[in-house]
Amino acid sequence: MVVEDAFPKFEGDLRRGAIVLAAMSQLATAQYGYSLRQRLAEYGMEVEEGTLYPLLRRLENQGLLSSEWRIEDGPPRRYYMLSDEGRRLYPQLVISWRSLSAVMENLFKEGHPHDA
Amino acid sequence: MVVEDAFPKFEGDLRRGAIVLAAMSQLATAQYGYSLRQRLAEYGMEVEEGTLYPLLRRLENQGLLSSEWRIEDGPPRRYYMLSDEGRRLYPQLVISWRSLSAVMENLFKEGHPHDA
């Protein structure tokens, strides 16, 4: 089964795990879903609505975000931001991410090991 | 629903997308599953057997790897390596990975607007 162009699929998979961290990175200050989505897109991290909204609800369920409805001008919007737990976890995940990056770079380099 | 310690879960999710790329990075030369797993572990990328073996079969199905049984000393082993298609795709995925890394670093930086 030779896939016509597997690239988009694998590229998507790469981004997958990073989405949670990307969202958290912008939620030190409160954002609502739509604005967060636009913000991430500006940085080159495009996320579908059907991905981002459930993600935010999930993270709130897991205690990493808190949210509240706010009525300003325009429609009511649900604002999300990091909870205490989220603020605690976020820097650890950043460290994990960087550690993973370092591992990957080593793997790229060492496609053929020097041998001991 | 406050999760006791969500960290391992999220850390795992981060690694998830990278596993395919990690495996491919070491398959420029033929490896069998078990040796590949040990090799990745040495670099700090630990993958369960139940993850790696199906992954290799899947990548072969998708045309990115080819494999053959070899009988040497010891039990027969299935050796995997990048196919032509895999060799073509791999560098593109490395570029994608690095691009993603760059995006993430930007997000980390700009998450806490040190005030305008």
Next chain:
DNA sequence: CCTAATACTGTGTGTCACACAGTATGTCTA
């Protein structure tokens, strides 16, 4: 022999990104 390490196969489960669809409000403009 007996154990442990090696090496692979197979099944089941839970999670999650995304597709797709739907609802409702706000804004612009002709």
Next chain:
DNA sequence: TAGACATACTGTGTGACACACAGTATTAGG
């Protein structure tokens, strides 16, 4: 004032996949 379009959120279904768990067979060492 009506229509189109952007905004903003909710909900369901599906497919992919990492991992848990279990099983099989071979090999090496004491």
